[in-house]
Amino acid sequence: MPHLKPSSTEEVPKDILDRFDHYKKTRGFTPNSIKTMVRRPNIVRAFMQLNQAVLYEGTVSEELKMLVSLIASQVAGCRYCQAHMANLSKIYKASETKISEVWNFKESKLFSESEKAALDLALHGAMSPSQTEKKHFDELGKYFNDAEIVEIVATISLFGFLNRWNDSMATEIEELPETVAQATIGDSFGWESGKHK
Secondary structure, three states: OOOOOOOOHHHOOHHHHHHHHHHHHHHOOOOHHHHHHOOOHHHHHHHHHHHHHHHOOOOOOHHHHHHHHHHHHHHHOOHHHHHHHHHHHHHOOOOHHHHHHHHHOOOOOOOOHHHHHHHHHHHHHOOOOOOOOHHHHHHHOOOOOHHHHHHHHHHHHHHHHHHHHHHHHOOOOOHHHHHHHHHHOHHHHOOOOHHHO
């Protein structure tokens, strides 16, 4: 049960409604997280702009950024974000098998060395306090330039905000990401919706 229900579309400014339509077209739904956040329109505008710059711009693949976000959300324990990132990983071409193996990335043959370096940084960077060390950045630097490292750290950091937001709000999970999470990380990670029902 969410602590705040999502706003009705009558309460949403036109420019934000246009972005909501974009989410619906690309994801199949508009996330309840931003439908709740929109009570402060400038916060949701700033969030959507940051989300766009972090996840959908730059030279690190969207698939890898979605998997980094999934690891960060698993570390944080936010079931809502775990489901969303399993869904977005699938949208951005990660196979269901790869998504289900993401928590086991160190041993899995499905991940390249560069992906493992990024996922390992996400694993340690999402801990509170962060457990990143020079060795993580040295390994990352073998495969990514400085600008790409900024993208990866920004992805982890963006989910620091989203994990806190959705876990604190007990944001109600939508049907599509819930279904994808059950199919991909349900068995391997023991995913369940928890308080996000």
